[in-house]
Amino acid sequence: MTDNHSSPQAAAVTTHKLPTVDARIHPRGALDVLSRAEVARLRDASGGGMHDLLRRCALAVLTSGSASDDPRAAQELYPDFDIQVLQQDRGVRIDLHNAPAMAFVDGEIIRGVAELLFAVVRDLAWTAIELAEEADLRSGEGITDAVFGLLRNARVLHPSDPNLVVCWGGHSIGREEYVYTKQVGYELGLRGLDICTGCGPGAMKGPMKGATIAHAKQRRRRTRYIGITEPGIIAAESPNPIVNHLVIMPDIEKRLEAFVRMAHGIIVFPGGVGTAEEILYLLGILLREENAGRRFPVILTGPTGAAPYFEQIDRFIRLTLGDEAASRYEIIVNDPETVARRMESGIRKVREQRIAQKDSFFFNWALHVPLEFQQPFSPTHELMAGLDLHHGRKPYELAADLRRAFSGIVAGNVKEDGMRRIERFGPFEIHGDADIMQALDALLRAFVEQRRMKIAGDYRPCYRVVA
Structure with missing residues (x-):
């Protein structure tokens, strides 16, 4: 200590x-x-x-x-x-x-x-x-080695039985959704599961807070509340007080890879564009043929009031990436206990597969992460307008560019460099097939109406969707 x-x-x-x-x-x-x-x-x-x-x-x-x-x-x-x-x-x-x-x-x-x-x-x-x-940051293997080196240097890689659940979700959520994240965290903690989030407030804090009570009840003294962030976003989402292991990755892509390499399962709560970026990143990886047989439990969950949110996310994913992408996750509404039981069961299967394939418990080496998901994307107006958001591409390729689109909006919302670009040149323009743009626009409008973009004040869009 x-x-x-x-x-x-x-x-x-x-x-x-x-x-x-x-x-x-x-x-x-x-x-x-x-x-x-x-x-x-x-x-x-x-x-x-x-x-x-x-x-x-x-x-x-x-x-x-x-x-x-x-x-x-x-x-x-x-x-x-x-x-x-x-x-x-x-x-x-x-x-x-x-x-x-x-x-x-x-x-x-x-x-x-x-x-x-x-x-x-x-x-x-x-x-x-x-x-x-x-570090060799030109190859996929080199980037993965760099991610591993950073996590090892931070002393968060523990060769113990799989028990780490990554929780994603928005920093700007309502009271009902926040309370629900605590309830899920509590059920996870009762089952001896540790929590990893993006370290900020909202859905990143709630699961940790719930787990602390459950861990105390179970008298677990060696607990992990891991927060993984990056320099561009830490100032907008400062670490919540429960985080006891903080890791700052150099950029968002290495942060996302750290999540999926460390996670034994992922729970997604309601959120905004950052959460959508995380979902698309994960699904794009899981859709690769090399990862077809990988055990990786993914659950989307929220209270009853969040059901329309997940229905809209599900429709967007099926339209853009297809039903196969939707088959990689399960949606559970208003049932924290079932969420925890399903996650615990899924992690047991992860453990069995890691043993059978002689893969480590603490770092998912066998998961294939394509280079296009690893290379840093620094959103400019030109790059955002040039994203290829059209049908006819391989699902994981489209997922990669959709992920970049949401990443650019995150930058325009809360990162200093992105905010300066928007102030100087106006909103980013996003182009693509008409049905994809219509679905994207509807999703983003819903985020704004549900106040998922900003904690306080009126939200001024940093983007313009163009069909």
Whole structure:
């Protein structure tokens, strides 16, 4: 377990914005040693350095539990915040200047917040050196090796019996749906299953919260609440307080691959464009011939009020990818106990198959992930307009481009780079066959009407669907 101590000199400072704290922290355990090269890269404030990225990710962690999904909000509230990582003879020192006071109690940094902060430093240091200089990111195998290396360095790969359920769903959901995610998490926890999510609020927090109660009832002390995020989205979806293992992947594609490589089963709750992106990513992979026989339980679930949402998702998938894609998941409405039982049963079959095929329990090496699902997609107006959203393609190929379309909308909604492009050039345009565009437009309109795009305020579309 990680130890941390804030400096005795930590003092509250009142600014014109919000109360802040200056502190000095000495991490131990998970982050006790960094190389001089890693520290130098984290301190480098030039265009090619990591300091600005470190500052933004650290601020997101220090404002954990924020109700905003505007990536610029925290920076505007704490414009003078800074973080410096220093190498000392006896280990690493982290200096915080004008840090949010909400991360401290009586001058001491909250232990869980400190652990997440150390995870930020650890993962960005690994990305700056190991990934940038030694990884082969041109081949599918090289990218998978890089994903494995990041997860192993984060110490989240455990060679124990399969029990990890990845839960996807929206950060902006209503009270009824949030309570339902907690109920499902509770049933999963009673059956000894651990939880992995995108680490943010809403459907990413609920299953963890429900599982904590169930794990306490079952007296499970070694529990995992894993949050996997990436730098472009962490500021908009800061880690929820229950996450006890945070991993920051370099981009959304490696984040998605980490989910499917680690998962023994996936549950999808109601969500918006980010959830649709995740569903299309998973189905596109499962539709490959190489993965036809892979055991991989997938359940879409929500309360009774969410039934129309899943009906619309199901129609969209059948129209674009076909009935075979729909056969890879099960829809269960308003029945948390059945969801947990089906998932537990599915994971037992995963275990049997992994043993029979001599595949590891902790990393799904045998799953084939095509290169088009691994290569980073940085949405520009030109690339978004050029996506090939037409019938006649192989289902997994169409799934790859549909996934990119939703990824671009996510970027326009909550990522700083995407928001700047929209402000400068206007909405992205998405082109394709008339029936696909009609279904896509209807789905996106439903997300807007159901307030699945933003937590607060009116949503202004960053896209335009063109038939």
